[in-house]
Amino acid sequence: MDPVADPSPSRRSLKRRPPARSPELSPKAGPGAREAAAAEELIRRVEELEAAAARLRGEKEAAEDAARGLRQELDAERASAETAASEAMLMIERLQREKAAAQMEARQFKRYAEGREDREREVQDELASLSDLAASYHSRLQSHGIDPDSFTDEDDEESYEEVGAEDVEQIHMAALEVKPNARESTNGMVKTMVVGNDGEEEVEDAEEEPSSPVEKEFEYTVDVTCASTTKPATSVVAEYVGDGNSGGLYARVEALEADRVALRREISVLRAERAQLVMAREMARRLCWEMVAEQRAIVKKAVVPASSFSVLGICKWVLSTLFWRNGRSTAKYTFGLSTTFLGLLLLLDRSTLLSPWRRLPRPQR
Structure with a gap:
């Protein structure tokens, strides 16, 4: 291949077109051609600027449309978020109300269960006390020679049917004879049986309030026991009256009354011993506190030097003296009180023991 016949592109000669000169710079152009060229150049630049402005205006409108769409989406998201938050708050409030109601129900159920x-527990205690009381009465009846187990319902009905009007009248007379002695010995319950013309029995109960809760409980238990054993007692009394053993019946009634009085005395002694025990406990506690206070005072006096002087201490002493004179003692008037609680009252109010001259009130001017 001949390099001269087929020259390479690198050796090919290229002629470039010279840049077009503006009509103003061309030496051959006249003044009119220069003005026309300047006008054309200005028109061309204005058209380019208008095209660029239109393009920018379109871009601005597109950006505004995009921003408007984004704003709408943001508003929709915000509304959905507010709706979800409100629903969550409503659910939380509902759950709180349900929780409060459940807690209230649980508290009420707990109180109901505790009550x-x-x-x-009270019923069990009452049953235990009644069983103990029944056992004591059972043992007492056995000690008096009466076997409660020997009585049955059938025997009671037969004995009650066998007792006639004459026997009932005799029982009524025996009750009237026993009634004054029982009224003199106790302030309890009195039962009288009145028999009418047609053979009907009327029972009148006259109750008096006992002097203490123990006596009231005792009389209540006696009333229950008597009400539950009316027929056996009637048959026993009829048997004794019919056989002419009224003396033995009176002796047994007197023995029962004596046991009742002795039991009351024992209960009062137990109550007094309990009060004395409480008083001794309080005295021991007060003495312990006083000993501790004295030991602390001795330690403080040993630590504080004798030459110390405090204005605050003097002010406290003056104020305590003024208020001490104006104060009143709770155990000032001890006349007419029980000797059992007198020592306890004086012990609880130590001011009367520390200052005996305060027991009498200051004369009024």
Whole structure:
């Protein structure tokens, strides 16, 4: 291949077109051509600027449309978020109300269970006390020669039917004879049986309030026991009256009354011993506190030097003296009180022991 015949592109000669000169710079152009060229150049630049402005205006409108769409989406998201938050708050409030209601129900159920447990415990205690009382009466009847196990319902009905109007009248007379002695010995319950013309029995109960809760409980238990054993007692009394053993019946009634008085005395002694025990405990506690206070005072006096002087201490002493004179003692008037609680009252109010001259009130001017 001949390099001269087929020259390479690198050796090919290229002629470039010279740049077009502006009509103003061309030496051959006249003044009119220069003005026309300047006008054309200005028109061309204005058209380019108008095209660029239109393009920018379109871009601005597109950006505004995009921003408007984004704003709408943001508003929709915000509304959905507010709706979800409001629903969550409503759900939280509903759950709180349900929780409060459940807690209230649980508290009420707990109180109900505790109250029911207390009532059951009280019933059990009452049953235990009644069983103990029944056992004591059972042993007492056995000690007096009466066997409660020997009486049955059938025997009671037969004995009650066998007792006639004459026997009932005799029982009524025996009750009237026993009634004054029982009224003199105790302030308890009096039962009288009145028989009418047609053979009907009327029972009148006259109750008097006992002087203490123990006596009231004792009389209540006696009333229950008597009400539950009316027929056996009637048959026993009829048997004794019919056989002419009224003396033995009176002796047995007197023995029962004596046991009742002795039991009351024992109960009062037990109550007095309990009060004395409480008083001794309080005295021991007060003495312990006083000993501790004295030891602390001795330690403080040993630590504080004798030459110390405090204005605050003097002010406290003056104020305590003024208020001490104006104060009143709770155990000032001890006349007419029980000797059992007199020592306890004086012990609880130590001011009377520390200052005996305060027991009398200051004369009024």
